[in-house]
Amino acid sequence: MRLFLVLPCYNEQEVLPETAKRLKEKMNALVQNGIIASNSRVLFVNDGSSDTTWEIISSLHEEDPLYQGLCLSRNRGHQNALLAGLMTVRELADVCISMDADLQDDIDAIDGMLEKYRGGADIVYGVRSDRKKDSFFKRFTARRFYKTMRSMGAETVYDHADFRLMSARALAALSEFGEVNLFLRGLVPLVGFRSEIVYYERGERFAGESKYPLGKMLHFATEGITSLSVKPIRLITRLGFLILLVAVAVAIYSLVRYFAGQTVPGWTTIVLSIWGIGGLIMISLGVIGEYIGKIYLETKHRPRYVIESYLKDETDEADLADPAVRG
Numbered sequence: 251m252r253l254f255l256v257l258p259c260y261n262e263q264e265v266l267p268e269t270a271k272r273l274k275e276k277m278n279a280l281v282q283n284g285i286i287a288s289n290s291r292v293l294f295v296n297d298g299s300s301d302t303t304w305e306i307i308s309s310l311h312e313e314d315p316l317y318q319g320l321c322l323s324r325n326r327g328h329q330n331a332l333l334a335g336l337m338t339v340r341e342l343a344d345v346c347i348s349m350d351a352d353l354q355d356d357i358d359a360i361d362g363m364l365e366k367y368r369g370g371a372d373i374v375y376g377v378r379s380d381r382k383k384d385s386f387f388k389r390f391t392a393r394r395f396y397k398t399m400r401s402m403g404a405e406t407v408y409d410h411a412d413f414r415l416m417s418a419r420a421l422a423a424l425s426e427f428g429e430v431n432l433f434l435r436g437l438v439p440l441v442g443f444r445s446e447i448v449y450y451e452r453g454e455r456f457a458g459e460s461k462y463p464l465g466k467m468l469h470f471a472t473e474g475i476t477s478l479s480v481k482p483i484r485l486i487t488r489l490g491f492l493i494l495l496v497a498v499a500v501a502i503y504s505l506v507r508y509f510a511g512q513t514v515p516g517w518t519t520i521v522l523s524i525w526g527i528g529g530l531i532m533i534s535l536g537v538i539g540e541y542i543g544k545i546y547l548e549t550k551h552r553p554r555y556v557i558e559s560y561l562k563d564e565t566d567e568a569d570l571a572d573p574a575v576r577g
Contacts, residue, residue, distance in 0.1 A: 253280070253290040253364070254343040256335035257351040258328050259307070260297040266306045269351050270294075274316060276357050285364055291342075291562075293318045294351070295335040298325030311561040319561035326555045329432040332412060334555040340421035347415045349376075355413040356450035363415040363448050372420040372443035376413030379449040405439045407447070414438065430554055486534045493527065 255273060259266065273292050280286045296304045296319065307319035320338055322331060332348055339346060345367055349355040355376060363374040412434060416424070423441045439445075 251286050251344045251364075252342065253277075253286040254339040254346045255292045255360075256295065256332065256339065256346055256348045257293070258295045258297055258331035258335065258348075259299060259303050259351045260325065260328070260331070261299045261301045261303060262351045263299075263301045263303050263306060265352055266294070266303060266310075269353055270310050270317060272353065272357055274314070276360060277316060280360070280364070285361075287344075290316075291318050291339075292316055293320060293335050293339055295319075295331045296321045297328065297331035298322055308561060315563040318563075319559075321558045321560075323556040323558045327432075328412075329434055330555045332434060333432060334557065336416070336421055337425055338557070338560065340418065340425060343418060343421070345415060345417050346421060347413075349413045350411070354452050355411075356452070359413070359448050359450035362450075366446040366448060367415055367417065369446070370444060371415075371446040372417040373438060373441065373445040374415035375407045375410045375445065375447050377407060377447050377449050378409040378452045380451070406435050407439065410435065410447075413450075417443075419443070430551075432554065482537050486537060489530065489534070493530065 255277075257269070262269075270292070277286070277290060277292065281288050281290065294307045294310070294317065296307055304319070304321055307317070307321075310317040311319050320335055322334060326334075336346060336348065345364070347360060347363060349357075359376055363376065366374045416438070420438075420441055420443055423443070424438065427437055427440070429437075
């Protein structure tokens with residue numbers, strides 16, 4: 251069984267040497283125990299980093315063929331970088347595990363994932379066992395994130411990021427999804443096939459800074475909802491009907507007051523109504539515009555990523571020509 255570990259990297263120069271060291275120890279242990287083939291690899295995907303991340307990846311590759319490097323032509327974001335890595339190795343790997351490069355994902359959970367795979371699972375999700383190390387604010391926002399995604403019709407695995415195992419046929423199925431607006435946490439469940447869960451304790455970031463501050467997390471949530479569900483548009487429709495009912499009720503009330511001779515100046519009510527309805531209209535237009543923007547990008551059929559270079563050893567060329575040698 252040939253295993254590929256795929257790690258998207260963006261400005262990870264502080265943590266990359268330690269990540270490579272720990273992954274090498276894990277891969278060597280798996281090979282010695284006869285769990286994976288000796289030609290298994292670790293693929294680092296450089297997502298247009300502005301520091302020395304690519305230079306470190308290149309040095310690692312020169313020192314040991316265990317490490318491979320994929321360099322994108324420019325920064326395309328975590329999801330596109332991850333997909334680039336997965337699609338690059340899908341014809342080489344029997345099984346692929348994606349994880350972050352910051353060492354927060356538990357490397358030892360790989361053993362459990364491979365065990366589930368040998369038991370017949372095509373997809374294994376790495377799920378956090380708890381959030382005790384997170385601040386109250388982060389726990390609250392994370393909880394709201396998953397609940398909001400679920401309520402909006404986006405099927406995701408609770409407390410799962412992008413630490414997952416996928417078999418070769420699951421990767422082949424994922425390659426059939428051609429949308430430009432990517433949200434892999436929602437796309438992978440749509441692939442189907444048998445799936446399992448491995449729980450792990452997420453650690454602290456080894457070095458460097460988080461690439462997902464609050465602003466990016468909010469954008470990520472919006473991207474996920476609008477990429478996977480049309481429920482927000484349906485909510486706008488329902489809101490429109492609700493406002494219409496309120497308008498009818500106010501009209502009836504106003505007419506009754508008029509014919510009863512009890513009309514009084516209603517400046518405050520009118521102003522509040524104008525601002526309230528105007529705000530709802532602007533929000534509705536924004537949601538609709540978000541969907542129109544996505545349609546605009548999809549119709550252009552732009553590439554989701556462009557690969558500048560791929561550092562691999564010569565045996566991988568033979569593996570691409572003859573998939574049977576993957577082991």
